[in-house]
Every structure is written in C-alpha cells, then in structure tokens.
Amino acid sequence: MTIRTLPPPGPPRRLVAAQLSNSVGDGAYYVCSALYFTRVVGLSPAQIGLGLTVAWAVGSVAGVPLGALADRRGPRGTSAALAVATAASVFAFLLIRSFWAFMIAVVVYATAQCGLAASRQALLAGLVPPEQRTGVLAHLQSVLNGGLALGAALGGLALGADTERAYLAVFVLDGAGFLVCAAVLLRLPAVAPVTGRAAGEPRLAVLRDRPYALVTLLNAILLLRMPLLSLAIPLWIVERTHAPGWLVSALFVLNTAAVMLFQVRVARPVTDLDSARRAVRVSGLVMAVSCAVFALSALPGPAWAAAALLVVGAVLQADGEMRQSAGSWQIGFSLAPPDRMGQYQGFFATGVPVARTAGPLVLTWLLLGWGIPGWLLLGAILLAASYGMGPAVRRAGPVRQEAGQAGQAGPAGAVGQPG
Incomplete structure (x- = not known):
C-alpha cells in the first residue's frame, strides 16, 4: 500500500x-x-x-x-x-x-x-x-x-x-x-x-475554562511518554538490562521511522470527538502493555531476550504514541472556541514544556529508582489518564459546542486572500 x-x-x-x-x-x-x-x-x-x-x-x-x-x-x-x-x-x-x-x-x-x-x-x-x-x-x-x-x-x-x-x-x-x-x-x-470581545469577557478566557483545563492536565500526563525514548529508556537499557548499548540508537530510529510511515494512517479514522476519545483510550491500553514489556526486560536472562523485549516494547510505545497524538489533536481543536483558537491552543500545548521539564525528573525517579514496580505504576498512571479523558471530554463538549456555534456566526474564522 x-x-x-x-x-x-x-x-x-x-x-x-x-x-x-x-x-x-x-x-x-x-x-x-x-x-x-x-x-x-x-x-x-x-x-x-x-x-x-x-x-x-x-x-x-x-x-x-x-x-x-x-x-x-x-x-x-x-x-x-x-x-x-x-x-x-x-x-x-x-x-x-x-x-x-x-x-x-x-x-x-x-x-x-x-x-x-x-x-x-x-x-x-x-x-x-x-x-x-x-x-x-x-x-x-x-x-x-x-x-x-x-x-x-x-x-x-x-x-x-x-x-x-x-x-x-x-x-x-x-x-x-x-x-x-x-x-x-x-x-x-x-x-x-478576532475583532473584539463580548462585554465582560476576560482577555484570556481559557484560564477560567475548568473543563478545558482538566482535559489539558490529562493530556499533559499522557505526554510523560515524551522523555521515555530520549532519556528514561536509554538509562534503563544501560543500567538495568543486559541488552547491548547500541540498541538505544536502534530504538530511536525505529520510533522515528514508525511515525514517519504510519502516523497518517493511524490518524485517518480520527475525525470527531467520539473517535478521538476511543483513540486516546486505546493508546492508554497499548502504553500500559508497553510499560509492562519494558519492565520484563530487566529480568535475568540472555542479552538477546532483553533486546527482543525492548524492541517489542518500543513498537508498542510507537503505536500508543501515534494513537494518543491523533486523539489529542482532535480533542484540542474540537473543544476550542473558533474565535479563541490561538489562546486555547497555547494553553493545550503547555503539556509539551511541562513534559520536557518535569518528565525527566519524574521518570528517572520512578523507573530507575523503583525498577519494575515503577514501570507498572507508570503504565497504570497512563492508563488511568487515558480512560479519564473520555468523561472529561464529555463534560467539556456541550459547553464548547455552544461556544463554537456562537463563534462561527462571527467573522473570526473568515479567511482572506493570499498576501
């Protein structure tokens, strides 16, 4: 294909x-x-x-x-x-x-x-x-x-x-x-x-939008997967497994190639909030299994067995990453009022710098400090956040739909001519 x-x-x-x-x-x-x-x-x-x-x-x-x-x-x-x-x-x-x-x-x-x-x-x-x-x-x-x-x-x-x-x-x-x-x-x-704000509307309305803040928080938790490949897994391979060190580079290449080749295909079924919730929920299941597989790589055994487990875990992680990305993109856009898209996207995207700053500390403490139980706890946290996204989106949806209908009536979403 x-x-x-x-x-x-x-x-x-x-x-x-x-x-x-x-x-x-x-x-x-x-x-x-x-x-x-x-x-x-x-x-x-x-x-x-x-x-x-x-x-x-x-x-x-x-x-x-x-x-x-x-x-x-x-x-x-x-x-x-x-x-x-x-x-x-x-x-x-x-x-x-x-x-x-x-x-x-x-x-x-x-x-x-x-x-x-x-x-x-x-x-x-x-x-x-x-x-x-x-x-x-x-x-x-x-x-x-x-x-x-x-x-x-x-x-x-x-x-x-x-x-x-x-x-x-x-x-x-x-x-x-x-x-x-x-x-x-x-x-x-x-x-x-946007030509103006309604009377009494705050300049940064997203900061008072609690349902959207909850969705953003859950997304930030799911983004803790970001430092896994760049920091936690390399340290895990070197310090806790018998796998060869060159596997660090191989897993990075595998992840990059998988996203390049399959992200578009994985995202194709995600077209609305229902399909986005399903994608995030499945991503949590896949990531939880991935964490369990990574944990098993530290068990006693030959180096090839540890390497095989790490490759399987990396494949599952890439699949979970692509599903979570597709679902979160759809959710972040669908729940943002059309006339305040910039500030809402800015707020939703705070999960990325949060994951970049807090993620390394949390993951190294959890995985290298706790070992196998740390991996299982991380999988449980990601699974809980993915399943919590569904109710959070349903709670925010009706409010956002009303805001979207009001915003579409105004000029904010109009597209002008090329400059």
Missing part, C-alpha cells in the same frame, strides 16, 4: 513545507547544542539544565498570551514574526559567551517556540476544515520526524568534526530554517483576526 507523505496541494502542503524548513535545522540543533554550549560557550551541564528548565517554564506561560495575540492580530503574521524571533535567538547563540547571555537567549528561544506552536495551530484551524485538521496534523508530524532525522544525521557530521566551525554551521542552518519557515508562512492565505 502506498503511504502518502504529503497532504493535498494548497494551504496544507505549504504548512508542511514550513514544518520541514525548520525541522531539519532543529534536528541538527538538538544533536549538537549540548556539546556546543559546553565546549564552545564554556557552560557547565548544571547551568545548561537550569537555563533550559527556566526557559521552557517561561515559554509554557507565554504560550497563552502569544496565542491570544495571534487571535487578535491574525495568526499568519504572528506566526511569521515568532519564526523570525526564533531565528534571531538561534543566531544570538553564535555570539554568547556567558551564562546570563545564554539565559536571555534561551528564554527568548523557548518563548518564541511556544508562541509559534500556538499561532501555527490557530493558522491551521483557520485554513483547514475541521474534519481535515487531524489528518493534516498527522502529515505535519510525519514530516517533522523525517526532518528531525535528516537534521540529526547532519548534526552527526558536525559531531564527527567536533570543531567550533562545524557547530556554528549547525546553528546557522537552524536559524536559516526558521527564516525560510517565516517566508513560507507569509505566502499562506490570511486568517481574519
């Missing part, structure tokens, strides 16, 4: 082009940034960790007002401006040589990234019909993984050279990618901004 890697021509394909343009540079940046900041800038690992933690904490808070700015000023121009701001922060990394300069640059970087994610979601919502949004996001995720993989390979060349010039080239590539992203976004049709 042929797997389509690109959506139909028009705005969806340009959104994919914008995603690809910055994901290649990001892949190289992720591979090389830690060594660049330690060997070239001269920072300690503790300083880098502190800076990143503070930056993503600030970014998670800033995503909501920046998303609201996209609603008021229009998501196309806001997205392009935040892409340029991200490029500027990356180029600033070329010049910094102190911890405080690094702190300022990385806070700008994380803030612009979180705002860019929210405003691009609002732009997608304004350009793509509701029934097609999850499918387009699946294409974006597939292309993102492909771009990150290509960028990681380029970053590997820089690591092999291990020179300041090679690292600087990676940062130039990443910054240039965001400039290209901004140019592509500006070629999309304009989405009309």
